[in-house]
Amino acid sequence: MDKQYKPQLIEEKWRAFWEPFHRPKEGASPFTILLPPPNVTGVLHMGHTLATTLQDILIRKKRMEGFSSLFLPGTDHAGIATQSVVEEQLYKKTGKKRDALSREEFLKAIWDFKEEKQHTILSQLRQIGASLDWSRLRFTLDDESSKAVAFCFKTLFDDGHIYRGDYLVNWDTQLQTALSDDEVEYEERASHLWYFRYPLEDHSDHIIIATTRPETLLGDVAVAVHPDDARFQSLIGKKIALPFTGRKIPIIADTYVDPDFGSGCVKITPAHDENDYLVGQRHNLPMINIMTKSGKILKDWPPFAGLSMQEARKKMVCLMEEKGLLEKKEPHTLRVGVSYRSKAVIEPYLSKQWFIRMKAFKEILSQAVKTGEVKIFPKKMEQTYFHWIDNLRDWCISRQLVWGHHIPVWTANNDPNTFVCSDGTSPPPEVTKNPENWTRDKDVLDTWFSSALWPLSTLGWPDKTQDLAHFYPTSVLVTGHDILFFWVARMIMMGKYFTGKAPFSEVFIHGLIYGKSYWREEKGMPLYVSSEERIRYDEDPASIPQDVRQKWEKMSKSKGNVIDPISVIEDYGTDAMRLSLVTSLTSLGQIDLDRRSFEEQRNFINKIWNSARFVLMSTEDLKISSGLEPKLLTVEDHWILRHLDATIQKTSEHLAQYAFEKAVSVLYDFYWKMFCSIYLETTKPYLREENASKLREQKQKLLLLLLSCLMRLFHPFIPFITEEIFQILKKQFPIESLPTEDLYLSDLAISFQQKACIIAPYPTPFAPAFLDPKALQTMELLQNIVYHIRNIRGDMQIPLGEKVAIYLHLKEEPLTQEMQQMLFSLTRIASIHEKLPEKKGFGSSVETSAMYLFIPLPKHLREKELLRIKKAQEKTYLMKERIEKKLQNRKFRENAPQNIVQEQENQLKDCLTSLQELEKKRQQIE
Numbered sequence: 001m002d003k004q005y006k007p008q009l010i011e012e013k014w015r016a017f018w019e020p021f022h023r024p025k026e027g028a029s030p031f032t033i034l035l036p037p038p039n040v041t042g043v044l045h046m047g048h049t050l051a052t053t054l055q056d057i058l059i060r061k062k063r064m065e066g067f068s069s070l071f072l073p074g075t076d077h078a079g080i081a082t083q084s085v086v087e088e089q090l091y092k093k094t095g096k097k098r099d100a101l102s103r104e105e106f107l108k109a110i111w112d113f114k115e116e117k118q119h120t121i122l123s124q125l126r127q128i129g130a131s132l133d134w135s136r137l138r139f140t141l142d143d144e145s146s147k148a149v150a151f152c153f154k155t156l157f158d159d160g161h162i163y164r165g166d167y168l169v170n171w172d173t174q175l176q177t178a179l180s181d182d183e184v185e186y187e188e189r190a191s192h193l194w195y196f197r198y199p200l201e202d203h204s205d206h207i208i209i210a211t212t213r214p215e216t217l218l219g220d221v222a223v224a225v226h227p228d229d230a231r232f233q234s235l236i237g238k239k240i241a242l243p244f245t246g247r248k249i250p251i252i253a254d255t256y257v258d259p260d261f262g263s264g265c266v267k268i269t270p271a272h273d274e275n276d277y278l279v280g281q282r283h284n285l286p287m288i289n290i291m292t293k294s295g296k297i298l299k300d301w302p303p304f305a306g307l308s309m310q311e312a313r314k315k316m317v318c319l320m321e322e323k324g325l326l327e328k329k330e331p332h333t334l335r336v337g338v339s340y341r342s343k344a345v346i347e348p349y350l351s352k353q354w355f356i357r358m359k360a361f362k363e364i365l366s367q368a369v370k371t372g373e374v375k376i377f378p379k380k381m382e383q384t385y386f387h388w389i390d391n392l393r394d395w396c397i398s399r400q401l402v403w404g405h406h407i408p409v410w411t412a413n414n415d416p417n418t419f420v421c422s423d424g425t426s427p428p429p430e431v432t433k434n435p436e437n438w439t440r441d442k443d444v445l446d447t448w449f450s451s452a453l454w455p456l457s458t459l460g461w462p463d464k465t466q467d468l469a470h471f472y473p474t475s476v477l478v479t480g481h482d483i484l485f486f487w488v489a490r491m492i493m494m495g496k497y498f499t500g501k502a503p504f505s506e507v508f509i510h511g512l513i514y515g516k517s518y519w520r521e522e523k524g525m526p527l528y529v530s531s532e533e534r535i536r537y538d539e540d541p542a543s544i545p546q547d548v549r550q551k552w553e554k555m556s557k558s559k560g561n562v563i564d565p566i567s568v569i570e571d572y573g574t575d576a577m578r579l580s581l582v583t584s585l586t587s588l589g590q591i592d593l594d595r596r597s598f599e600e601q602r603n604f605i606n607k608i609w610n611s612a613r614f615v616l617m618s619t620e621d622l623k624i625s626s627g628l629e630p631k632l633l634t635v636e637d638h639w640i641l642r643h644l645d646a647t648i649q650k651t652s653e654h655l656a657q658y659a660f661e662k663a664v665s666v667l668y669d670f671y672w673k674m675f676c677s678i679y680l681e682t683t684k685p686y687l688r689e690e691n692a693s694k695l696r697e698q699k700q701k702l703l704l705l706l707l708s709c710l711m712r713l714f715h716p717f718i719p720f721i722t723e724e725i726f727q728i729l730k731k732q733f734p735i736e737s738l739p740t741e742d743l744y745l746s747d748l749a750i751s752f753q754q755k756a757c758i759i760a761p762y763p764t765p766f767a768p769a770f771l772d773p774k775a776l777q778t779m780e781l782l783q784n785i786v787y788h789i790r791n792i793r794g795d796m797q798i799p800l801g802e803k804v805a806i807y808l809h810l811k812e813e814p815l816t817q818e819m820q821q822m823l824f825s826l827t828r829i830a831s832i833h834e835k836l837p838e839k840k841g842f843g844s845s846v847e848t849s850a851m852y853l854f855i856p857l858p859k860h861l862r863e864k865e866l867l868r869i870k871k872a873q874e875k876t877y878l879m880k881e882r883i884e885k886k887l888q889n890r891k892f893r894e895n896a897p898q899n900i901v902q903e904q905e906n907q908l909k910d911c912l913t914s915l916q917e918l919e920k921k922r923q924q925i926e
Contacts, residue, residue, distance in 0.1 A: 001616060001728060005609035007573030011720045015126050018723075021758050022133045024068040024471075031067040032474040033059050034455055035125075035132060036487070037140060039078035040117045041085050044124045046513045046555060046581075046593065047480060049565040052130050053578045054510065054660055055478045060131055060716035061655060062475075064762035070471050071131055072458055074138035075118050079404040079447040080183075080341045084175055086110045086403075103402055110403050114139075124566060129574050129719050131758065138458045140450045141405070148457035149405045149450050150424020152494065156356065157409070157421045162397075164354050164409075164419070166287070168270075168277040169396055171349030173295030173309075174342040177400040178353050180446060181393060183486075184337040184346050191334045195263055195327035196320055198223060201239040201248055207232075208327050210262025212334055213272070214320070215312035217242070218301045219288040220249055222268040224279060227253035229264055243325060244301070254279050271350040289350050293400075309347060354398035354407060354443065364496045365389050365489055374492060377508045377658045381481065388485045395490075397446045404444030411439050452490035455503035462498075472499070476506045478658075481589055484509060508658040511589045514552040515561030521549065528560045538595045552592045568598055575718035576602040582717060583668075585661040604668065605721055608714070611676050612725045615703045616732060618687045622700040624733065627742035630770035632698045634818055636682045638775030640702075643674055644709065645765040651713060664717055671710060678783070679706070682825045704733065705744045708751060709763050719758065726757035743768055781810075781850055782822055789827045792844045792855045802861070803830035807837065807854040842925040862925050869925075873918050880911040 024030070033055050038048050055071065063069040086109055087098050098106055118139070125132060139145065156162045169178040194214050197206040209223055220242055225232040232251070239248045256279055257266050270280030271287045280287060290298055297304040297312050304312045320326045337346035366389050368374045369382060376382050398407060410431050412418035420428040420438070431438045450457070459468040473495070479488060488507055495503035518534050519526035529537075529548065537544045544550070555562045568577045579601040584591050633641075647670040654663035686699045708729055715722040735752045743766045754760040789806060798804060806829055808815060820832050836854060842865075843856035857865060883904055886892055893901060 001609070001613045003613070005573075005606055005721065007575065007605075007720065008570070010724045011127075011129075011569075011574055014720055014723045015129075018131060018719075018756065018758050019134065021063075021756060022071065022131050023135065024070045024133065025063075025066070026068065028066055028068040030070065030471050030475070031059070031062040032070045032072070032471040033476060033478070034072045034458055034474055035074060035130070036477075036479050036483075037074040037076035037138075037451070037454065038121055039081050040075050040114045040121065041078055041081045042117060043120055044128075044565060046563055046565055049128055049577070050510065050513060050581045050591070051478050051480065052125065052128060053581050054508070054658075056128075056130050056719075057582070057660060057716040058476060058478070058655070060719065060758065061762055063131070063758065064712065064715070064760060066761070068470070070133055070136075072136050072138070073122070073125065073130075073132040073134060074140070074454070074458060075121060076447065076451060077114065077139065077141040077403065079399055079401050079444060080172075080175055080177060080179075081447075082110060082114065083401050083403040084342055086113050089113070098402070106402050127569055127574065128565060129578065131719075136458070140447070140454070140457075144460070145450055145453070145457045146405060147424055148453050148461055149445065150408050150422065151462045152453055152498070153408060153445070153449075154421050154423045155498070161357050161360060162354060163357065164352060166350060167353055167355065167394075167396070168272075168274055168348050168350055169353055170337065170346045171293075171295075171351070172339040172342055172344050173293070173347055174344035175339070175401075176293045178349075178351065178396050178398065179339060179346065180396050180448070183340050185340050186335050187338055189334050189336045191332055192329045193262060193332035194317060194320075194329045196243075197325045197327055198240045198242065198267075199325075200235075201241050203241070207235060207240060207251065207265055208263040209265045209267045211267055212332060213269075213313070214316040215297075215304075215309050216269040216272045216290065217267065217316060218245060218297070218304065218312075219269040219271050219290040220247075220267045221270060221280065221285045221288060222249050222283065223251045224254045224257050224266045224268050225251065225264060226255060226257040226259045229257075229259045231264060243320065243323065252279075252283055254282065272348050274348055277348070277350075287350055291347060291349060293349075295344075295347060309345075353396050354409075354441075356395040356397055358392045358394050361493045361497065362389060362392055365392075365493055368492050368496060368502045374502045374504065375506045377506065381484065381509045384481070385484060385489065388489065395446075397449050398441075398443040399446055400442075401444050404447065405450055407441040407443050407445055409441045411441065413437055413439055448486050448490055451487055452494045455491055455495060456498065472503070473501050474504045476508060477504045478508045478510065480512055481509045482512060506658075510585065511591045513555055513584075513591045513593050515555045515559075515563055515593060516550055517553045517559045517561040518544070518548050518550050519559075520547055531560050534560050535595070552590065563593060563595060568595075572598040572602045573605060573720070575721050576605050579604065579664065579718055582660045582664050604672070605718065607672065607676065608718075608721060608725075611671075611680060612707055612711075612728075614680065615707045616728060618683075619700045619704050619732070622697065622704065622733075624701060624745070627745045628701060629694065629698060630768075632695055633770070633772075634682075634695075635772075635775045635778050636679060636822060637698075637702060638772045639779040640674060640679045640706065641766070641768075642771055642773075642776060643670060644706065645767055648709075648713065648763050648765050667710075667713055667717070671714075675706060675710065678826065682822050685821060685825055701745075704729070705748055708748055711757060712751065712760055712763055715757050715760075723757045726751075726760065778813075778819070782819060782826075784848070785823065785851060785853065786826050788846045788853055789823075789829075789855065792846065792853075793828075796844055796855070796857055798858070798861065801828065802858065803828045804855055804858060805829075805831045805833065807833045807835070807856075809834055809836065809852045811850055811852070842921065857925070866922065866925055869918050869922050873915060873922075876911050876914050876918065880908065880915070883908045883911065 035055065036051060038044060059069050059071040090109060091097060101109070122137070153162065170181065170184050172179055191212060193210055193212055195208050195210050196214070198209055199206045207223060223240060225236065235251050236253050238251050240251065242249050252268070256275060257264070268276045268279050268285065270277045270285055271289045272291070279285070290301065291309065292298060295308055297307050297309070299305040304315060307315060317326065338344070339346055366386065369376060369385060376385060408422040408424055410420050410428065414437070420430045422428050426432070453461075455472065455474055459465060459472050461468055477488065491503045495501060516538065518529045518537050520529070521527070537548070537550075553559055553561060565577060576598050580593070580597040583601070584593050584597060647666055650666045651663045654660070654666065683699045683703060686696045689696050708726070711722040711726045711729070730752045733752065735749055747761070747763070747766070751760045785808065793804065815832070815834055823829055823832065837856070842862065843854055845852070845854040847853075887904055887908065
């Protein structure tokens with residue numbers, strides 16, 4: 001082995017070597033994970049890397065346990081996201097907008113973009129060690145997916161679950177498409193509440209309304225008051241003259257109105273507000289749209305025509321004020337909807353869209369989780385899931401895009417309410433017979449529609465394929481909590497509806513990764529520092545200027561807190577990155593990821609390398625001709641083997657509950673604190689023996705067995721270094737030379753028969769009958785002794801390299817030669833005495849229920865300690881004199897505040913106490 005671990009060289013070697021082993025094993029029980037398909041919009045981020053790492057840990061463990069393990073890869077066409085990126089790039093390169101190209105030309109540009117980005121993404125998945133079956137690579141717009149989507153749409157259409165209608169949708173004015181409720185993010189923004197006077201029809205009086213959206217006045221069709229509000233009873237049924245339009249609109253009564261909000265009177269604009277829409281439905285009010293698809297005011301209303309909604313708001317307030325109709329305005333915080341993709345402000349917009357009636361699926365979704373058919377981890381996420389179901393609304397599935405699954409519906413030219421639907425293979429017979437009488441719908445389906453079919457379409461559905469029969473339902477889904485409704489619930493819905501089975505048995509919901517943002521506040525807004533500054537601050541926190549603040553925020557390029565996984569791999573290695581991500585997991589929804597954690601885990605990877613190198617060097621001359629001899633096992637052997645079994649058991653239990661961070665913590669503690677810090681140290685005296693002995697050979701066997709087992713336990717988490725060490729072990733110990741007459745050597749031989757660690761058997765507890773249960777108690781006692789020895793040395797400031805004599809008396813058992821040998825290995829001891837000295841002299845002691853320990857200060861250190869005490873006495877004495885002089889000064893006592901005088905008196909007492917203790921120590925030493 002090289003002296004230094006070089007991850008870049010080793011990782012490249014094993015990535016290609018592993019690929020044949022990624023395919024499922026034939027004739028075994030299935031274990032299936034489908035990769036949540038990343039969007040083909042750019043590169044993988046840390047969120048993708050975290051989810052993929054967690055899935056890969058599970059799939060690698062199950063593969064080692066002999067399951068027919070399928071980890072299926074794929075990418076998502078990401079309709080809105082991809083089209084918006086391509087449009088932006090196209091405009092930057094050519095100055096052309098989408099409208100300047102034909103549908104076919106624009107689609108070709110997107111397909112070219114998709115091919116480029118998909119190649120990058122697949123390369124990055126290989127880099128992070130994802131053991132995916134690349135022969136089954138899928139894409140949500142490939143032919144198989146398109147067939148499944150068309151079949152699904154037509155079935156739902158024929159079953160009456162899909163309809164088209166006028167509905168108020170969330171409209172992205174930048175991308176000019178509808179969004180579902182789940183695709184809208186909300187932000188709080190400072191604004192105002194405006195109070196306007198609306199004159200009555202006969203101008204005899206006016207009514208004051210309060211609104212946060214003055215620009216929608218143009219679409220008002222009523223003013224509403226609460227039916228029990230006594231202030232306005234006489235006005236109900238009357239009409240007002242709406243400013244700027246001349247429209248006469250009624251004053252109506254509706255319980256929707258909050259009498260305590262604003263003026264108690266609310267203007268009703270059904271075409272531009274969700275709540276107003278419902279009021280309009282109840283009172284049969286007209287719907288008046290004032291906005292174009294691009295978010296401009298229609299030409300019907302000069303002087304507002306062509307203005308954006310924000311511009312129209314300012315102009316409306318200005319003109320109302322000029323007319324004397326502005327009563328007042330008050331500061332008000334708005335909850336503003338923003339497009340999750342373009343970040344444009346969402347406008348409620350009345351348009352014709354395709355919807356799925358969700359009422360029929362409510363019980364299906366609820367029962368899947370209530371009955372335990374689908375188990376959600378952590379369990380607290382079930383509450384969030386059920387809250388979404390309780391508030392389920394119809395799903396808007398149409399998008400006004402080019403990129404996506406073209407909706408397979410044709411509309412009759414002579415009747416806009418007559419539709420025919422295709423199964424995707426060809427146009428419907430009606431269209432084929434009279435194509436001139438029909439027009440194909442221009443919209444495409446919501447990306448999440450095809451993604452909802454991912455567990456089905458990737459396994460060959462709607463055809464009855466072998467893959468579908470064997471691998472469906474899948475085993476587990478690992479994903480972030482931000483797409484619990486976008487994706488998880490909808491996959492359950494489709495799977496249950498079309499097969500009667502939920503698409504997965506378990507779902508693990510992990511948190512989102514947050515990075516540390518650095519920013520300066522400017523005009524009340526955060527101004528984020530450059531990426532270079534942020535990295536410098538991360539590496540050297542002491543360099544952060546006083547005016548720079550830091551905060552954990554969801555990773556975002558604009559905030560400069562994104563950590564690129566590929567750059568982390570280049571700097572620290574893939575294993576260190578994977579380990580950092582797993583150890584950063586918490587039960588909270590937020591994962592704070594600090595760059596320094598990568599360095600910490602790289603140090604641990606190096607520890608594994610160096611310790612493995614020590615074991616291999618220490619066993620070079622080992623010729624294994626027989627198994628372990630129980631009679632030769634020392635107390636530390638019994639102890640380490642028992643803890644190995646416990647570690648194997650706990651690791652599997654934690655992974656079964658998706659407690660990844662607990663599983664790796666158990667392995668980390670065993671490797672570093674038990675194997676390296678204790679067991680390796682205790683074996684060194686035996687390994688230094690020049691003459692071969694049975695005990696030395698036994699220790700070598702145990703080191704080999706432990707290292708082999710640990711590499712397999714760690715492999716799912718850190719696959720590259722473990723594969724490298726496993727292969728070196730195999731080469732050093734050919735299987736022909738390995739006897740198999742005991743549990744441990746049999747396990748080693750079976751492991752080495754495999755071509756790679758990736759398919760070697762995952763360890764199970766050995767639990768041999770010959771292990772001594774008392775060894776744990778003895779080792780616990782020895783560890784306690786070592787702890788106190790190190791503490792005393794630290795208290796007395798004994799140099800690390802200095803050997804000391806110790807006096808140790810055990811109260812319940814004799815101090816054996818074996819125990820003494822361990823203490824010499826683990827601490828810097830010159831000699832051990834069981835009888836206490838007649839004259840103890842200066843030193844330090846500790847007593848517990850099990851032992852008494854005394855360590856005298858070495859003679860040659862006494863003079864140094866006496867000198868230290870003398871200097872401390874002199875310094876303390878001078879301080880005492882100075883305080884006494886001050887307290888004897890009458891002016892000081894009369895003029896100084898009482899608390900200052902008291903403070904000086906307390907300091908004098910401390911000085912006197914210190915002098916007494918120092919003198920006592922001096923007398924003990926002398």
